Amino acid sequence: MRHIAKEVDDWVRVEAEFSGKYAHQLTDAILNCKNDVEFKNIIISSLLDRYMFFYVKSNRPHKITKLMLELLDEKNFQFKSPSPRNNLLDQSIDHLIKGSGLIPTLWKVGEIWGKEVTLELMEHLYSHYEDFAPNDDHISWINKYKNLYLLEGKPWSK
Numbered sequence: 312m313r314h315i316a317k318e319v320d321d322w323v324r325v326e327a328e329f330s331g332k333y334a335h336q337l338t339d340a341i342l343n344c345k346n347d348v349e350f351k352n353i354i355i356s357s358l359l360d361r362y363m364f365f366y367v368k369s370n371r372p373h374k375i376t377k378l379m380l381e382l383l384d385e386k387n388f389q390f391k392s393p394s395p396r397n398n399l400l401d402q403s404i405d406h407l408i409k410g411s412g413l414i415p416t417l418w419k420v421g422e423i424w425g426k427e428v429t430l431e432l433m434e435h436l437y438s439h440y441e442d443f444a445p446n447d448d449h450i451s452w453i454n455k456y457k458n459l460y461l462l463e464g465k466p467w468s469k
Contacts, residue, residue: 355379370450
């Protein structure tokens, strides 16, 4: 394919770094390749499995993502190792519990006015949630990850 590459004027360079079980599975898959097409599918699929580019305002796949998808001969390639993007909601929930001060604030309110008042505070916070207006980033995140979380289930129930 080098002869084709020499004829192209515009390039997009994409780099990725893989580690852990995912990297080992990728290495094994590459070592077991039987031909160039299989190798190409593994490389492009490993990139698409972790990284896709979208237009922020419309959440449409970027031209780079579309071109990579078109290059795939097999569109069902995935490693068994969970993608780090599956942890985004877990990390947010963990931050609420450990890092944001929400739980210590609930404890302080409970110590001052009694545990039952913590529910009143939660209702107050929920009223702010009801008035919440998501921005483009919030909508884009939902569009990307909603189906993934619906398949995998609630992170706090695992």
